[in-house]
Amino acid sequence: MLKTFSKGGVHPPENKFSADKPIEVLPLPKKVSIPISQHIGAPASIIVAKGDKVKVGQLIAKSSGFVSANIHSSVSGTVESITPVLDSSGYKRPAITIAVEGDEWEPTIDRSPNLKREISIDAQEIVKKIAEAGIVGLGGATFPSHVKLSVPDGKKAEVLIINGVECEPYLTSDHRLMLEKGHELMVGIQILMKALGVTKAMIGIENNKPDAIKYLTDISEEYQGVTVHALKVKYPQGGEKQLIKALINREVPSGALPIEVGAVVHNVGTAFAAYEAVQKNKPLIERVVTVTGKNLPKPSNFLVRIGTPVDELIEAAGGLPEDTAKVVNGGPMMGKAVSDISIPVTKGTSGIIVFPAKESKRKTEGLCIRCAKCVSACPMGLEPYLLIRMSQRMMFEEMEHEHVLDCMECGSCSFECPANLPLLDYIRLGKTEVNKIVRSRKN
Amino acid sequence: MNSIIVTAILVLGILGVVLAIVLYLVAQKFKVVEDPRIDQVEAVLPGANCGGCGYPGCRGFAEAVVKSDDLSALFCPVGGNDTMAKAAEIMGKTAEAKDPMVAVVRCSGSPEHRNRIVEYDGASSCKLATALYSGDTGCQYGCLGLGDCVAVCNFDAIYIDPETLLPVVDEEKCTACGACVKACPKSIIELRKKGPKGKRIYVSCINQDKGGPARKACKVACIGCGKCAKVCPHDAITIENNLAYIDYNKCKLCRKCVAECPTGAILEINFPPRKKKVEGQTENVETK
Numbered sequence: 042m043l044k045t046f047s048k049g050g051v052h053p054p055e056n057k058f059s060a061d062k063p064i065e066v067l068p069l070p071k072k073v074s075i076p077i078s079q080h081i082g083a084p085a086s087i088i089v090a091k092g093d094k095v096k097v098g099q100l101i102a103k104s105s106g107f108v109s110a111n112i113h114s115s116v117s118g119t120v121e122s123i124t125p126v127l128d129s130s131g132y133k134r135p136a137i138t139i140a141v142e143g144d145e146w147e148p149t150i151d152r153s154p155n156l157k158r159e160i161s162i163d164a165q166e167i168v169k170k171i172a173e174a175g176i177v178g179l180g181g182a183t184f185p186s187h188v189k190l191s192v193p194d195g196k197k198a199e200v201l202i203i204n205g206v207e208c209e210p211y212l213t214s215d216h217r218l219m220l221e222k223g224h225e226l227m228v229g230i231q232i233l234m235k236a237l238g239v240t241k242a243m244i245g246i247e248n249n250k251p252d253a254i255k256y257l258t259d260i261s262e263e264y265q266g267v268t269v270h271a272l273k274v275k276y277p278q279g280g281e282k283q284l285i286k287a288l289i290n291r292e293v294p295s296g297a298l299p300i301e302v303g304a305v306v307h308n309v310g311t312a313f314a315a316y317e318a319v320q321k322n323k324p325l326i327e328r329v330v331t332v333t334g335k336n337l338p339k340p341s342n343f344l345v346r347i348g349t350p351v352d353e354l355i356e357a358a359g360g361l362p363e364d365t366a367k368v369v370n371g372g373p374m375m376g377k378a379v380s381d382i383s384i385p386v387t388k389g390t391s392g393i394i395v396f397p398a399k400e401s402k403r404k405t406e407g408l409c410i411r412c413a414k415c416v417s418a419c420p421m422g423l424e425p426y427l428l429i430r431m432s433q434r435m436m437f438e439e440m441e442h443e444h445v446l447d448c449m450e451c452g453s454c455s456f457e458c459p460a461n462l463p464l465l466d467y468i469r470l471g472k473t474e475v476n477k478i479v480r481s482r483k484n
Numbered sequence: 485m486n487s488i489i490v491t492a493i494l495v496l497g498i499l500g501v502v503l504a505i506v507l508y509l510v511a512q513k514f515k516v517v518e519d520p521r522i523d524q525v526e527a528v529l530p531g532a533n534c535g536g537c538g539y540p541g542c543r544g545f546a547e548a549v550v551k552s553d554d555l556s557a558l559f560c561p562v563g564g565n566d567t568m569a570k571a572a573e574i575m576g577k578t579a580e581a582k583d584p585m586v587a588v589v590r591c592s593g594s595p596e597h598r599n600r601i602v603e604y605d606g607a608s609s610c611k612l613a614t615a616l617y618s619g620d621t622g623c624q625y626g627c628l629g630l631g632d633c634v635a636v637c638n639f640d641a642i643y644i645d646p647e648t649l650l651p652v653v654d655e656e657k658c659t660a661c662g663a664c665v666k667a668c669p670k671s672i673i674e675l676r677k678k679g680p681k682g683k684r685i686y687v688s689c690i691n692q693d694k695g696g697p698a699r700k701a702c703k704v705a706c707i708g709c710g711k712c713a714k715v716c717p718h719d720a721i722t723i724e725n726n727l728a729y730i731d732y733n734k735c736k737l738c739r740k741c742v743a744e745c746p747t748g749a750i751l752e753i754n755f756p757p758r759k760k761k762v763e764g765q766t767e768n769v770e771t772k
């Protein structure tokens with residue numbers, strides 16, 4: 042039997058319309074807006090001014106702390122304005138808008154397609170390079186990667202786990218990357234292994250991508266210490282804790298990080314970005330984005346410059362179908378509906394999904410029938426039916442005791458609930474409030 | 485057989501008496517003597533238990549009144565000055581009279597002024613909606629209209645107007661307990677001085693965007709142009725973050741700012757209709 046994690050999990054219907062669409066390079070947009078806060082942690086501080094000329098790959102906002110990431114220009118042109126623009130939350134946030142002129146790259150970046158296998162620098166330099174390149178977790182969580190590679194004192198990494206699960210229905214960007222950039226990915230993994238000082242790396246891929254499993258297994262023989270593991274299809278296997286449980290059968294304790302059990306998890310996209318940063322000197326300025334939807338004329342996987350307006354992606358995928366009622370940024374399970382499709386693609390944008398009216402409406406809420414389906418669906422072992430009641434009654438301290446902060450916002454509970462209760466919405470609210478309480482306690 | 489029953493009755497009976505005595509002694513030993521004035525003060529309070537005073541319930545407030553030497557920091561918004569005077573009398577003090585306050589909603593963005601551009605179909609709670617998105621119009625500051633303020637009001641003093649989709653405060657019923665102020669996640673509601681005969685003037689907008697974007701989002705947004713501050717003869721208006729704010733302590737209700745505001749973001753409440761002449765002036769100002 043195939044391996045998977047043990048607790049909870051659901052089986053949303055799969056809709057990977059774009060699985061066999063090779064990655065296409067999206068034409069340069071006329072203008073990009075690059076938000077300065079595209080990662081978890083402190084926003085970067087802007088180091089360019091209006092009217093400055095910038096090149097592709099030039100640093101335009103500098104990381105402002107350990108948990109923060111550099112931001113580079115994804116295009117060449119003139120800085121048009123530094124004003125807040127709408128982002129995926131619907132709020133305006135500071136961003137640098139650049140009018141595109143030509144496509145002039147920083148001369149230090151190696152743009153040749155040659156595979157470069159030899160890793161010539163040591164662990165410390167690798168981490169530094171990855172930090173300089175502004176790499177963040179590309180699975181959607183956008184945690185600055187250099188932080189994960191800096192193992193805290195007293196802890197030791199034993200194994201590097203590479204997340205090629207892609208458990209969100211609809212999304213195919215990681216799948217395509219594994220098929221098309223296999224060797225680069227492998228070298229990237231070797232780089233991450235060297236940085237962590239581990240000799241073992243395991244790539245976990247769900248069984249619905251047999252082509253990727255086969256291809257990577259074949260080429261993995263050329264790379265020492267890397268093994269590929271097929272996993273049973275079950276959402277949310279892409280969660281760090283679930284993936285660790287599935288692959289090495291260790292359980293990360295509540296509130297602890299994977300390093301506690303000797304593991305470090307990186308996404309395949311992140312490993313590829315590490316390859317480009319270390320071997321090719323290329324900062325994180327573009328990423329693969331799945332643009333899909335049932336009625337979208339041409340579901341696709343695009344290689345997109347960061348800052349490109351989302352409506353251009355949708356245009357390239359055939360344009361918004363008439364019956365569109367909702368556009369979601371991210372996967373259908375964890376993503377969020379956007380209020381405006383002029384928002385820019387950021388480092389965390391893994392997919393854009395266009396939903397027709399029929400599929401987008403929420404169903405009418407009923408009453409909790411105590412079926413406990415939410416409890417068995419929760420991969421973190423929480424009791425969602427209880428948490429929603431507490432959140433509605435503003436019992437945030439009690440929510441903390443019920444480990445609401447362990448909630449990974451996977452949405453399995455809401456997905457399973459026969460009464461259509463907006464469980465996750467209220468749990469999110471509770472998390473925000475509990476975090477406030479925790480912070481005020483620290484001060 | 486009989487003797488067993490008798491012994492059982494005896495043993496349990498004696499046990500009962502002994503325990504009763506013990507309990508009585510313990511109760512005596514730990515008896516809490518409460519200041520009788522707490523009851524007296526509580527009796528004059530409205531008994532709404534709304535928490536507007538900052539204490540848990542009216543009894544909590546009564547305890548605070550009895551304990552503190554200085555009453556100036558204590559106020560029952562529901563009972564108002566009369567109640568405070570009575571409470572002070574029990575304590576042998578006098579209470580300073582405070583200006584009556586009322587809740588005001590600082591948003592005028594009805595659908596005719598700001599378009600709804602997306603549709604929200606999540607749970608009906610402003611607090612929840614703010615955690616998810618910025619609102620269904622182009623204005624990220626404005627009222628969400630899902631009525632968290634309505635839900636918390638103990639006095640039935642606030643309701644959502646079905647036409648404007650905005651909350652309306654019933655001045656007669658509003659006690660200024662401040663529950664709605666705390667409940668609104670967008671910080672739209674504020675307590676303001678009720679004013680003589682209920683007359684008030686305030687800026688009904690909290691949009692901090694610059695003029696262009698603010699106006700695009702809502703026709704009646706404050707654009708921070710500062711025209712009101714310039715005309716105000718009493719220095720009552722400050723402009724901060726592209727937003728005007730009227731200090732109710734300085735405002736003399738002359739209404740000059742209302743006529744000057746190019747977007748109509750300043751509201752005048754409970755004034756008699758303007759005379760013809762004044763209206764003529766208003767038009768002049770607008771056509772300038």
Ligand code: SF4
Binds near residue numbers: 423452465
């Ligand atoms: S969203 Fe949170 S509570 Fe709900 S199933 Fe996922 S982890 Fe559990």
Ligand code: SF4
Binds near residue numbers: 464
């Ligand atoms: S799944 Fe829904 S109905 Fe069932 S116990 Fe949980 S909250 Fe209640």
Ligand code: SF4
Binds near residue numbers: 626631632634667671
């Ligand atoms: S005033 Fe605030 S609490 Fe009341 S409906 Fe508007 S957003 Fe909600």
Ligand code: SF4
Binds near residue numbers: 715730736738
């Ligand atoms: S009404 Fe008169 S005094 Fe009051 S703020 Fe406006 S201009 Fe100033």
